[in-house]
Amino acid sequence: MALTGLSRCTYALWLAVVLDVVGLVTLLVGIFGNMQRGGRDYGDMLIYTGAIVVFASLIGWVFWYTGNIEISWEELASDYRPRDTKLHRIVRKISRSISMRNGDGRAAKAGTIRDISPHPKRGDRGHQEERGSKAEEPQRVSAMD
Template sequence: MGKDTSVGGSGLTHCKFVLVFAVLMDLLGVAALLIGVFAPLEIRGRDFGDLLVYSGALLILFSMGGWVMWYSGNIEGLAFGKELTYKRSAVDRIARSLSRRIRRPHRSPSEP
């Protein structure tokens, strides 16, 4: 009877700019493709239909990249390393100890 808040209520609101980009590229690509196929575009004896067909196909390809970015930006529920219950491996321990050594400022023996 109301909104379903069990998922968090946020919906698919992340990455709005990428969503607008993908939809815009889809619309422009399909329009260019259809105009290139069905409209007789001849200027000074040269046919520009092929240019619009190829341009439309490229715009649709760019939109597919936008859809992939938008979809991957809306994936929720990924677990982070701290949330997972796993046994730390030797590589993980070595990486953490090296990271701590790099971040820690080095002191010379003459400093207090």
């Protein structure tokens, strides 16, 4: 019976195993070996180096483990389908309100994009002067008149 879990991400697995072996050997040599040369003790350096190499092997183990996680297409599709929950609606509303703001923090007017277009539509050529000015308010008519 073949182990299918070991067949994928073999480089990450070998990286993790080699770093573990090198780190453990370095650590043990630093602990039990008499590493003095020229009156200096190098045992502490080997202990720290071995610990760092063993810690670095965690990268290979994490890559190997995550590379071997199996998930079906149906389960993947059910996890990433668009949801319409209350939280999603709130986030969408906040996102839209932020994206409708100008760079100075003020809310953009509804017609801002149309007003700054460089090419006016046909029929608008006579009204270019009025774009920047305020439109006149309509006269109010009361029911008594």
